[in-house]
Amino acid sequence: MRKYHWLALALLFSSLMTSGCLPTIKRQWDVQPVDGTLVDGVTGTPVAGAVITNADDPSLSATTDKDGYFAIEEQSHVGLHLIMAASAMRTQTWQIRHPDYAYAEIGTRTLIPPLSRQPSHLQLPLFTEQPSSPPDCPAYGYLMALAQWQDDNGIDEPWIETDRCHNEEAMQSLIDTWYPE
Secondary structure, three states, rough: HHHHHHHHHHHHHHHHHOOOOOOEEEEOOOOOOEEEEEEEEOOOOOOOEEEEOOOOOOOOOOEOOOOOEEOOOOOOEOOOOOOOEEOOOEEEEEEEOOEEEEEEEEEEEEEEOOOOOOOOOEEEEEEOOOOOOOOOOHHHHHHHHHHHHHHHOOOOOOOOOOOOOOOOHHHHHHHHOOOOO
């Protein structure tokens, strides 16, 4: 019976190797580091007291200091992982709230599997007024205001897509605004 366990283990290992998966013990990032600065979209002054929270894990949160700066530290562990040749992008959604500003939401993207440190640095304006957002696309108003702000300031940065917009009409409007023909 013991002989068959070794045979099964050898078959499993060889099938993993031929499929492009390699079992290894490696450090893996559970949370990538995110930091940045929030400023008033009109005056450019730092926004203190804004709360930045991960939409999927509210324990990942930070509050901006007097200079508008925030930092969310990375979290990682060492363990057994299957490393695959293919990779994809993962979006993390960050919600931004402040009593004097309209709701803001932005996404950061990292490669998965997360086997390397991939810090994100955000420099974002907040707005007291912005277009309203449909309930199934909460970032719509912020992203429309951000597009206008970037246009007014001569900034040509690509829009970081949110994965929480489930309104086809709103999403098409965002695409048309951010990527005009």
